[in-house]
Amino acid sequence: MNHPPAPGASNAAVSNTVADKPTARRRRKEARPSELTAAALALFGEKGFAATRLDDVAARAGVSKGTLYLYFDSKEALFRAVVEEGMVAALAAAEQRLSGFQGSASELLHQLLFGWWEQIGRTPMAGVTKLIACESRNFPEVAQYYHERVIKRGRALLRTTLERGVASGEFDAVDIETAIDVIMAPLLMLAISRFSLSFCCQETTPDAYLRTHFELLVHGLRGAGRAPASPAGAAA
Amino acid sequence: MNHPPAPGASNAAVSNTVADKPTARRRRKEARPSELTAAALALFGEKGFAATRLDDVAARAGVSKGTLYLYFDSKEALFRAVVEEGMVAALAAAEQRLSGFQGSASELLHQLLFGWWEQIGRTPMAGVTKLIACESRNFPEVAQYYHERVIKRGRALLRTTLERGVASGEFDAVDIETAIDVIMAPLLMLAISRFSLSFCCQETTPDAYLRTHFELLVHGLRGAGRAPASPAGAAA
């Protein structure tokens, strides 16, 4: 897949004002935290949680590791800050944006899928999605935190959409929770593939991928349960 | 999701013959490699590639780390052996089994999805799928090897199926490569979720998940391109 911004290409020390000698030591208490979370976001996505070295995060933000520890107690605290700043903020914005949505369930679903792509999937935040999907087993507290703050709320958005579609007759009565899983899976894979080079999804653009997913979905949701889909004598 | 065999519950030192004192040191040149790859498979799935310690692999196989290095040159060599023994073998069997398949494209697709689940997804081999999806970026040689030996051949199986369906008019003319991505994504997610506890897919059984996926697919493939699926004024 021709991934757009090339994760990892983000810039290092963020903003040196014009007169700054870039090598000089500067005191910039206010700017440090966001510069550090930005650097961490990029590297977490690129390498994963475990493989990201805090020396590298600090260097990318233009400070030393000691400085990092002035602002964040631990690697995990740094990760939480990244999630709060990016994921939680984006989710809140999406809830806001969609709360008053008036269109059909299909349109709402379309908004969710492509909105996710715009706000999360194509941004460096997708790296966090991948990180959680891949490493949660090794970092249970991180996973628990993420589940509470992000996953629950994300699923709720999809659930509302599907329930609305089923209630209006626009979608057939599929099992909602399972459908949420199936709908989310390609999004997660898209995030994962962006940061785990050349696995699946390398053949097409994210946009084509999402459009195909969406088309399969609306037709599937409209038709599911209508006909006996399981072929007659099929058994593995 | 109520995952069936509980990965990581696999047993330690595989087969002690009846008379063996389990603590005694034994010389069993022939049995070691497969015992080691079995132990490695379990731990690679559980922890991932980087986080798996070879001390643990050896202990699980009932030997010391030194012994492991008698049979495998490095961690990567051990991984390759795991893939050859499990994934490549399973793929070859699937190609064999499906080469003479006579039914419809839907039935073939059904065979592929549920056959994957039986032979890979529900077995410890799914851990390798997850490992690759998650860590390929950090281990390029491992990824390259896996791509050649597994991914290419897996995609080919799906491609044949879709092309057959399109040729016979059973499926509408979707973009094949993109469709392969979309079809594979939930399988990969299923594998990932089995080894990355409680992320997505925790609400349903793998079987319900796969059935939903399949139903959405056949209906989607039959209907895709038929109607203007994109809702009128929808733009992210």
Add this chain to the structure above:
DNA sequence: TATATTACTGACTCAGGAGTCAGTAATATA
């Protein structure tokens, strides 16, 4: 039983990364 062979062991080295802290230098204040 004595000797040779070799599968196996576990303590070792070495590298890399999280977290610490005494010291340094950039700024604020007198």
Add this chain to the structure above:
DNA sequence: TATATTACTGACTCCTGAGTCAGTAATATA
């Protein structure tokens, strides 16, 4: 300019885990 404050540094400790190897003991052979 002198002094106080504090943002920042980088060399340090401590730990973990991959890979090594001299030694040990289980088997084969005499």
